[in-house]
Amino acid sequence: MLQNSTRLLRLLGMLRTSPSWHGAVLSERLGVTERTVRRDVDHLRGLGYRISATPGPDGGYSLEAGTTMPPLLFEEDEALAVSLALRTLAASGVQGIEESALAALVKLEHLMPPRHSRKARTFFASIQKLAQSGPKVDPTVLAALAGACADHEELQFRYTDGKARASQRTVEPQGLVNAESRWYLVAWDRSREDWRTFRVDRVVPPVSTGARFAPRGGPDKGDLAAYVSRSISTSAYAVRAKVILHAPMQALAQSICPLVGQLAPLDSRRCIVHTGANSLHTIASWLCTLEVEFDIVEPPELLEFLRGMNARVHQALERSRSAEKV
Numbered sequence: 001m002l003q004n005s006t007r008l009l010r011l012l013g014m015l016r017t018s019p020s021w022h023g024a025v026l027s028e029r030l031g032v033t034e035r036t037v038r039r040d041v042d043h044l045r046g047l048g049y050r051i052s053a054t055p056g057p058d059g060g061y062s063l064e065a066g067t068t069m070p071p072l073l074f075e076e077d078e079a080l081a082v083s084l085a086l087r088t089l090a091a092s093g094v095q096g097i098e099e100s101a102l103a104a105l106v107k108l109e110h111l112m113p114p115r116h117s118r119k120a121r122t123f124f125a126s127i128q129k130l131a132q133s134g135p136k137v138d139p140t141v142l143a144a145l146a147g148a149c150a151d152h153e154e155l156q157f158r159y160t161d162g163k164a165r166a167s168q169r170t171v172e173p174q175g176l177v178n179a180e181s182r183w184y185l186v187a188w189d190r191s192r193e194d195w196r197t198f199r200v201d202r203v204v205p206p207v208s209t210g211a212r213f214a215p216r217g218g219p220d221k222g223d224l225a226a227y228v229s230r231s232i233s234t235s236a237y238a239v240r241a242k243v244i245l246h247a248p249m250q251a252l253a254q255s256i257c258p259l260v261g262q263l264a265p266l267d268s269r270r271c272i273v274h275t276g277a278n279s280l281h282t283i284a285s286w287l288c289t290l291e292v293e294f295d296i297v298e299p300p301e302l303l304e305f306l307r308g309m310n311a312r313v314h315q316a317l318e319r320s321r322s323a324e325k326v
Contacts, residue, residue, distance in 0.1 A: 009075070087105060170191060176200070229258040283302060
């Protein structure tokens with residue numbers, strides 16, 4: 001017979017996987033009597049889990065959401081996963097969540113067997129992580145947005161764009177994407193009748209309208225990460241450029257981050273990059289760092305800017321040659 005703690009863990013896990021379980025089925029799966037199942041259910045109730053029981057041939061036990069947080073029972077691999085997640089959250093850049101994650105981590109690792117706690121520390125120590133440089137995000141806003149995405153709940157919020165222009169938005173939230181130390185919400189904007197990307201740190205705490213919506217397919221065939229990458233690399237900037245690069249797309253895919261430029265194949269020897277920035281200088285300087293030949297498709301102002309750069313570089317080289325003779 002299974003030990004009580006292990007059996008309770010299995011029972012709780014089973015109750016989470018189905019809306020209802022008949023007592024006889026639980027008894028058979030756990031290898032105990034139905035009386036023991038009833039006693040174990042009472043034990044879980046005493047720990048704070050809300051478990052309803054419906055009599056009759058079509059009845060059974062159901063695990064319900066409670067009003068208080070009951071103690072959680074983890075398998076060993078689950079405890080390791082939670083430990084690693086909490087360590088990551090402790091340095092996530094989500095405002096206020098670091099302290100809560102650290103406090104939860106201390107509680108968890110205090111109860112973990114030494115070998116598992118040691119394994120978690122060793123694993124995390126091997127991961128090199130850059131310091132978070134992005135803006136802090138309010139975890140309550142992040143949680144509200146995530147909940148609305150899951151529940152298909154319409155939201156209203158005040159949003160301030162990159163040019164400090166504020167507007168009231170009514171949206172159907174689709175999903176959240178984390179990119180370059182920032183959180184983005186992808187949502188269908190009701191007033192603009194199109195998909196939009198919103199930086200979460202610029203969202204004033206959202207309010208539910210009380211309306212539900214039928215899920216849409218999502219932009220880019222549901223690939224929200226690709227949609228955000230394209231939005232960040234081009235549409236968010238004052239200057240957008242289309243450039244032909246004289247190198248195969250596969251050769252540049254590893255060196256050009258999708259958040260900086262969107263690559264598309266042209267032929268076996270060339271590809272096209274769509275990029276954006278707030279100035280011609282930024283795009284021109286970036287193109288020169290790629291160390292590949294390129295042709296400017298648009299805008300024409302970028303071509304003129306590069307001609308000016310070329311003239312200044314040529315003059316600098318001529319002056320340098322004259323200086324070498326002195």
